[in-house]
Amino acid sequence: MVSEKMYGLGTRKSTIRTIFEFGRKRAAEIGEENVYDFSIGNPNVPAPAIVNQTIIDTIKEMDSCALHGYTVAPGDPEVRETIAKSINRRFGTDYAGKNLFMTSGAAAALTICFKALAEDWDEFLTFAPYFPEYKCFVESVGSELKVVPANTDDFQIRFDMLEEMLTPHIKAVIINTPNNPSGVVYSEETIKKLAEVLYAKEKEYGHPIFLISDEPYRELVYGGIEVPYVPKYYKNTLVCYSWSKSLSLPGERIGYIVVPDEIEGFEQVYGAIAGAARVLTHVNASSLFQRVVAKCVDVPSDIAAYEENGNLLYNGLIEAGFTCQKPQGAFYLFPKALEDDDYAFCERAKKYDLLLVPGTDFGCPGYFRAAYCIKKSTIEASLPAFRKLAEEYRK
């Protein structure tokens, strides 16, 4: 009577959601302050004040029909021009408005790219650990997601496995750096080597392999780490960006796709993106928020609280005896679980009201994700619980 597939996708709860809901129930029982909920990757830093002021100013200044009217499907030309110039200033690129396609956030940007590129039988390749919705989005366009196992040494890329898995069926490779869930940023060396492998395989197969760079966490980096601008290293790159995290606007759904001039078949790729956006019924990205992000394009992200939280949690975990990469970006840590079975580990953690997400959910068993976009006081209060949990494993 209805699509069983859609029913399944709409009703099967994700592990993250299930843990989060357990946390809400538990908080009602024992009090909010006694539940250490590291399950959800929701920005807890408010949008910079200038963003809200810009919304108010824009409403007051612009003609209402022009402001709230349809924009052309790729987005308001002036908005795209402004954003292109900002990218050029930051990364030394040479984009114009025509290289941008405004989207309703990164989820839309990614799925529009998948839908635009996927032909009859295609595969997409990504690297564990990875954002689980990739699988759902790739499958929704009738393609298959293949996953290169994690390099658990430093969560860069396992190039031996990449070379093996990069078959002629792969339409595009997806990277996400800074990474959800590992919190790691791919180094320049990694990006260079990735480009090298992709160029070699393109030559070998005689067709382009696209690189989709999913960058919602680009601005959230700590300790002076640089995030390489991927299109400078590999020409067939599509960048998917979102202001959800950088300006704390996840509910407003605003982002873009960059289609560089250098990409093979620019006109085909951009045209197919427009078609995909149309059938996914993203008529245009919010006309108000297009203007707001253009005006706020150079507003720095407010990362101080995340950086402090990341260091606090990292130091606490190391002290308790965990193994973990230092916080580099995004707002996640991805430590090694204290037993091989990460589900069992997260279940045990629950006894201490520590709500953690098993790494298996991100294609990387034996680890867990802790999202630190929460109150500093919660992290402080959680550290004794982490110590007790670790103690239990030493017995």
Place this chain on the structure above:
Amino acid sequence: MVSEKMYGLGTRKSTIRTIFEFGRKRAAEIGEENVYDFSIGNPNVPAPAIVNQTIIDTIKEMDSCALHGYTVAPGDPEVRETIAKSINRRFGTDYAGKNLFMTSGAAAALTICFKALAEDWDEFLTFAPYFPEYKCFVESVGSELKVVPANTDDFQIRFDMLEEMLTPHIKAVIINTPNNPSGVVYSEETIKKLAEVLYAKEKEYGHPIFLISDEPYRELVYGGIEVPYVPKYYKNTLVCYSWSKSLSLPGERIGYIVVPDEIEGFEQVYGAIAGAARVLTHVNASSLFQRVVAKCVDVPSDIAAYEENGNLLYNGLIEAGFTCQKPQGAFYLFPKALEDDDYAFCERAKKYDLLLVPGTDFGCPGYFRAAYCIKKSTIEASLPAFRKLAEEYRK
């Protein structure tokens, strides 16, 4: 290299868009005031002042993380509760928040319904004249759109053809009233008879036939005409609503789907809708605009200018010798072309700088659409051109 289908959908210009672009070029040549562009259905009445004030107030009053954060996928529970209560007050229904699913406008609402309902091999049925994107949206979910020919007497329904075409393959019937492009409102008699036919066929086939009521123009009605509330007449109805026209917010993409309790398999239908929204990557409808429309849910639409324009154009056309239904709703007239070939007619109209859209584009040859959501002065200035055009046909 890319999806040819998406490339085609993203680059083939619609007739409407082609005519509109011709108009822009022509305006640059002979001056804006000398081009009578009736091609585009874009609200030209600004959003009511209270809407913009509500945006400002909401920004000032609400906590930024709560305001701009993700809402649950079906939409903020309080927002849905508020809107449900407003619908109940207006139509005597008994909805709660759980009967609503907030969407990014009506295009998303419709396509989410199509995707939720479509199984392996399904057909959807609509009535000419119809909004041409229906075909694109239905085909994008792998189904086929069948079209009942127009009842050109009064643009109600040709029930003889409906009964013939309502085969067991039809998953859902789509109606759009007030109608784009005819400007006609389906009478209570039409809706009652439609419900009767659908109930009889459901019984005959032993499976539900859904009725999707596309209602972006619900509030834009003139001369005291009533638009029947469809779920009161037929239980398996899904309502797709949008504030694009009623509050002049087309660029902000905000609307909803109503899933009544009475619908067969409520839980399956609602679940499949959630799954479809997820894979179409409508993560949530804009969190700001969800709050704004909830607060403005009882703000009346500003229809005075449309009503005046509709009457002005109608009287002018009748005087010039055209045949046309009186303006009932939306902001379109759909007169009979003065020759059988509506494309040839619209080409001839161009000589007088009258930009009209051939009815064939809406599945109804021999007619043309004139969108009157434009300046009153343009309509006034266009009337001599319509008279000259008609004169040419009398020679």
